[in-house]
Amino acid sequence: MPYQLRDLIAGTATELGPQAPTLCSPWTVADLLAHLVVRESRPDALPGIGLDVEVLQRRTRTLQDRVAARPFPELVAQVRSGPAPWWPTRIGVLDRAVNVAELSIHHEDMVRAQPDWAPTGLPGPVQEGLWRTVTSMGRMLTRGSPTGVVVVAQGHGRAALRRPPAAAGTVVLYGTPLELVLHLFGRTEVARVEVQGSAEDLQAFATHRTRL
Template sequence: MTSRPGPAPFVRRERAALCDLLLEVGPDAPTLCSGWTARDLLAHLLVREREPWMAAGVVVSRLTGLTETAMGRSAHRSFDEEVARFRSPGPLVRPARLDAVANTVELVVHHEDVRRAAASWTPRALPADDRDVVWRAASRMGRVLARPARGGLVAARTDTGERHVLRSGPDPVLVSGDPVEVTLFLFGRPACDVTLDGSPTALDTLDRDAFGF
């Protein structure tokens, strides 16, 4: 009997695939992260993983300068060297289980940030087991990710029909899509294929621009 792949193998494969893509597109390639090139995105990933105390500027505006200084150090090394550094998990997440918890969603979202910045991208056809990993990881972060929703928010997988209440409320909006697409929606990425269903009032009050970090 063949065992199903767990989250750790997926996160390691996702890391390798992102590194391969970064080398393919090069340091100056655009990303879906406003104002960031592939080099900037890679610098963010390295700082977040290896110097997390310097990464607070991503979510706290008054600390932006601190984070930018840390990311700027990456410019003094070659892009290929930085990709090589990122291929191996940093000391804080070297155990496979920690890497899976800390980085599954992060790597999926930023992998798509690079992929979908290209003019001709198509959704990846992930195996069912990998979609399960993404769904579970995104669901664990649901309460935090759904904070911008003023009313209720329910996520639904279109591949299995499974639903997860991200935010309770009397007039919820249902966001439906593949697990990767729902995850991208929750992180505020416009390049995602989801369907939103709900009352006109609920849909009018759902501020999509408020999602993400």
């Protein structure tokens, strides 16, 4: 699955070009590809990706900028080929657990930053992998919600991510696994998700998501 997504990202990046914008502003397409390369080739860069520590983030930015300056076809080819044989995500089960959501989200970060974009039609196995992300990581991502949260994806199921706090109701999110993942990971403005609930709960939930 992740190799399908790497092919997809490489093709989309080639079509858009290195200077096209992404949703991860100020990153361009070249910057985003550099991020994907660095996170799977430079162990010394990982702390700066996962931790909010300026000195670590500065080190990661320096490495990423260096990679982004490479010839664009070389960068695209490295993303397409994936990590070196010694990198942990060469193991299939780890690759699927770590990269299905990461690669799907970053592909849409390129696509949905362009005018007149349309949602990507992902293969069934990728959507199934994204649904697993929704039902597992979704609980952590909604743990601070002021309302209960339920997600529904036609053909995949229904899952309660958070029980409503005292005196609060529940909002229900409807969408494909891809759209739900985008919403849960903060791409609320471009995620095609229908959110249902009382007016009060909808406002509380929307305000909470905006602050994340």
